[in-house]
Amino acid sequence: MTVIAETPKLSLQGKLRDPAAWIRTVDILVILLALSLPWSTSLVGIFGALIVIAMLPFFEVRAFVRTVQRPISWVPITLFLLALVGTLWSDAAWGARLYAVGPTAKLLVLPFLLYHFERSERGLWVFIAFLVSCTVMVVASWTVTFFPDLTLKAKDVASRGIFVKNYIDQSQEFALCAVALAYPVVMLLRAKKTVPALLLCVLALSFIANMAFVIVSRTALVTMPIMLAVFGVLHLRWRTTLMILCAAAAVGVVAWFVSPQLEATVNSFKRDYQLYMEHGTPTSMGERLEYYRKSLKFFAEAPIVGHGTGSTRGLFEAAATGPAGLAAAQVVSNPHNQTLNVAVQWGVTGIVVLYAMWLLHLLLFRGEGVANWIGLLVVVQNIFTSLFNSHVFDFHEGWMYVVGVGVAGGMVLKARAPEKAGTSNAC
Template sequence: MTTLAGETTGQLLWRRLRSPAAWSETVDLFAILTAASLPWSTSLAAIFNVLMLLCMVPFLDGREFLQSLKRPICAAPIALVLLALVGTLWSDAAWGARFYAVNPTVKLLVLPVLLYHFARSPRGHWVFVAFLVSCALLSVMSWVVAFYPDLALKSDRVERGIFVKNYIDQSQEFTLCAVALAYPIVQLLRQKRYWIAGLLTALALAFFVNMVFVVVSRTALLTIPILFGVFALLHLRWRSIAIISAALLVGAVLAWQASPQLRKTADSFASDYTRYVEKGAPTSAGLRLEFWRKSLGFFAEAPVKGHGTGSTRGLFERAATPGDALYQASAEVIGNPHNQTLNVAVQWGIIGVAALYAIWILHLLLFRGDGLANWVGLLVVVQNVFTSLFNSHLFDFHEGWMYVIGVGVAGGMVIRAQQAGAKPAEAGS
């Protein structure tokens, strides 16, 4: 078979295999597929991610890549992974448990790779678009299975409106997409492009309506006002903040009156706490309080370097109060205290906490500028910081990859823009 230029298919394929630009496009494609598949499948996301990394190898500039790792935004995640590996040496857990506990940190090694690649690729925004479209399709399926539960792919259908995965992951995705859309909506309104702004507004409202009437996590309920507050302070005037706040308050009141599901979710805060205090029941809120109390004690026992990688479950086993776990929260044993800081502090002490906070602070500082990439990157970091008060989201598969992909792609785009802005200045100096 011959192409229009006279090349055979084999020659064309060979030329593409030798082309750095073609390999770079392939990396972009797999990054887009990784983001698109993340809301639906952990396996597909992992496969596409591995393929993306493999496609970077043939034409990777090793020297330039190693230079990029010296940036603090890259060095901090690597330092936490190395600490997890070194922490296996002073842990008293079984070696299998130690290396299993290293695994949640390994995804952070992909972050410097994404920062490096998307500082050179012009297609980072397509990763965001793919994730947004994928989440929009998932919201449609959420409504479908809310009315037809037998269509859900989950074997456990206790959670209403969940087609795949769970309501915490789904709420994280919908919250991120809905709040992220605030920036382009405001920019389009200022440019008087009302039709496109209206479409994006409708999409953002669709995510919120799903969370109000189908299912939402309590973590999302707490973080949504914080995320909108960050947006308002950064991108709106005080008059606009007052008007929008009033509109949101009215909307919240109407949603509260119209949605029994929303009232049930909010009421569970108080009921869970009361049952835990009065009966020691292992409610969701009660268990978190119990995990945090014990974890603070574990941290106090080894404040500098912690108890070592994978030690958490063993510590909880030794601290468990004898009794029936169905009725006594203090008898619960877990390997994750459902707080990112405490998860790190128990295993690696203040050294680990310093590394964790360095990651968050450095990435927040990276996104100080204006523009969509800065807003998305900042939003991803802020969401991770606040939701990590109630979960170990940097180490969880789904939320951890949302952080790695979001910060990696947005950070690369920011670096690319900074480099492009610096070149004309250098030429004129």
């Protein structure tokens, strides 16, 4: 009679001493963060802190130092440190200075995610969790479109089809998911796995349909074609890319005539510009043009190191002119452009650090594979949406960047490790 030995179960004390258990715990926390990202700001902040805390019991200091020594890690840290040091030459109140440091603090989590997912096997689970969460959000968006009273937003600020948060955040999520699915669809079709490819196509179209017929931000409208073009250039033959672009243009024309919501969103570009130029009305586009004009002036006044952390609002207060209802009288703490936001506070120094971070992260995701594709797409989206918003510093989009680059970057570094080891052994 053969006796099968049972694997001994670890006691609670044994689990607390088991590195694998702590890695699994961190994995779960990151997955929970990804699940909560489309829904909650408080939970994201809580899980972000817990992720770092859960790494500490079996933290390999030397390995983490090696991670931090990589430019992809220390350049984002440098942007945080610049914001911290920039408080020293700012004229703003100390409360405003320290408050302005806060949006850069999330970048400190990025090296921890790179370090962890260079060791974890569950990086893809994080992206699946985010996709599942956004899919549920699509259902919620359609639901509150037909039953507006079900929204969790206050009635005076609720937008059509928004269950929680706002239409800008929701559009960034849906655009990212829709374009990100293009890669696995193409890979599945090449492997002749038609059914799962069609299912993912339907899922991608559900995101696009929501943006076309419910609500979409103008930022997503501008940047989504760029993201699709990047995919075509990297992963398709030029003829296929041209065919897809033509088909997308045809779908866009049809959607234009079928969807009053999409037509109104596109027409708002021209309307907002005319109202601002002719009457100084503070429309969305008019306000941005006013913010950009004044921010360039502030930058010219202190081009090297800027006016200091948290100085933006005070500068706009001093430059406000005209009656309260005009765009020229608007006072803001954020010029709605990432480059100008950095330039006003930290000058050319800040711009160099910001663009170095983007460039390094773009270069990190060279190559094939789903991790490279997702990481590249996250960076590309952040760069181009930051033309119209400060999406590195904004809470939701900033966390999308940190999680996307951190998890995908760790996966890429893990995949490249055997190649480096093989090269070393060959030498």
